[in-house]
Amino acid sequence: MIEIDVRGFSCPIPVVKTQKAMQDNPGEELAVLVETEVSKENVSRLAESRKYSVEEKTVSGDEYLLTLRPPQE
Amino acid sequence: MPSISDPNLIAGMESAEDAGVYKLSPDTAVVQTVDFFTPIVDDPYDFGRIAVANSLSDVYAKGGRPLTALNIVCFPLKTLNISVLRDILRGGLDKMKEADVVLLGGHTVEDQELKYGLSVTGIIHPNDVIFNNRPKMGDLLILTKPLGTGIISTAIKGDMAGEKAVFRITQSMCALNRKASEMMLSENPSACTDITGFGLLGHASEMIRSAAFCMEIDSAAIPFFPEAVALSETGMVPGGLHRNRNYLKDVVEISKGVPRHMEDILFDPQTSGGLLISLPEKNAGALLGRMRDHGIREAAIVGAIVPGPSGRIIVR
Structure with a gap:
């Protein structure tokens, strides 16, 4: 699993970093740590548009861990 | 205050x-x-x-x-x-x-x-003086510029916007609302506002908020930058858009069947957006025609002031 931490970045950087991780690691599961509702929503949208499944877990307050699983071949 | x-x-x-x-x-x-x-x-x-x-x-x-x-x-x-x-x-x-x-x-x-x-x-x-909050029953609404500049400028910050999209929004944001304003003055407008940070629906809600009737927006008639569709679907969504949607959730009713990207476009914060003009139905067609003849080509009739729950907006 590839882990990326996009806390501290405002939109659209979390989406850009997640997209890069998807391109660099095709077929890999990604764990993305975000710290705002907006980043959570936007990264989830990116994942859905790429047919990844999204599992979200609240870490604390506004901090979420998103597990993005690539589509099964 | x-x-x-x-x-x-x-x-x-x-x-x-x-x-x-x-x-x-x-x-x-x-x-x-x-x-x-x-x-x-x-x-x-x-x-x-x-x-x-x-x-x-x-x-x-x-x-x-x-x-x-x-x-x-x-x-x-x-x-x-x-x-x-x-x-x-x-x-x-x-x-x-x-x-x-x-x-x-x-x-x-x-x-x-x-x-x-x-x-x-x-x-x-x-x-x-034309106020932002005095629309009259039966008015039609004209929007003079396409929506979507917020989504595309978010993509610019992430280096994800294509050159064509950047060019188009730049042209649109640079365009003065002067001609549109001068033309509306002879058509007896009842209310007008310009579309900026609160998005079309945010500024529309200020227009209808204290009225005894409601506003209908026809999502199929909305002019928008086509590039905004794919960008919003891949998460190029400005924080302000999410805030606008949250803030307006009790005022705006989005009908089933309105696609999510269109909902985004309606809440998208604009910079140097167009005018939203509420004017009598009988004058709307003439004003729209004159605007299109004078280079305001993407102006469109996007809604109406109709009977219904006071101060609400219904998007169809």
Whole structure:
């Protein structure tokens, strides 16, 4: 699993970093740590548009861990 | 804030007006507004032009004629070359010339982040002021520019916007709302506002909020930048868009069948957006025709003021 931490970045950087991780690691599961509702929503949208499944877990307050699983071949 | 009252105050802070209006004499009132923000495009000259078009727009929305302006600049002297500032101000000045607005001066402070904008003063006859919140039953709504600049400028920040999209939004944001304003004045408008940070639905909600009827928006008639669709679907969504949606959730009803990207576009915060004009149905077609003949090609009738729950917006 590839882990990326996009806390501290405002939109659209979390989406850009997640997209890069998807391109660099095709077929890999990604764990993305975000710290705002907006980043959570936007990264989830990116994942859905790429047919990844999204599992979200609240870490604390506004901090979420998103597990993005690539589509099964 | 305590409410402010004055016998000469025509439009002030109480109804989220685009600009303040203050009566100087029986036949003259001043229209004043201020706005400044961080760059939304990479080219400094274009940013200057956009900031001016955006600031003047508040005066045009009231039906006023902007006359003078003052620059407001926050500039990171330690990290940016001064030529950037020169280009911004040159763009701003060119746009002011086009608008027949005279720059009187300005003020610069050092800041970590670049910001530019203006304070603008215009004039209007006190009886000719168009308010943002007095639409009449049966009116139609005209929107004069396409939506989606917020989504595309978010993509610009992530280097994800195509050149064509950047070019199109830049052209649109640079365009003055002057002609649209002048043309609407002869068509008996009942309300007008310009579309900026609260998005179409946010500014529309200010228009309808205190009315005894409701507003219908026809999502299929909305002009928008086509590039915004794919960008919003892949998460290029500005924080302001999410905030607008949250803030308006009790006021706006989105019908089933309106696609999510269209919902995004309707909540998308705009910079230097178009005018939203509420006017009698019998005048709407003529105004739209004149606008399209005069280069405001993407203007469209996007909704109507209809009977229904007071102050609400229904998107179909």
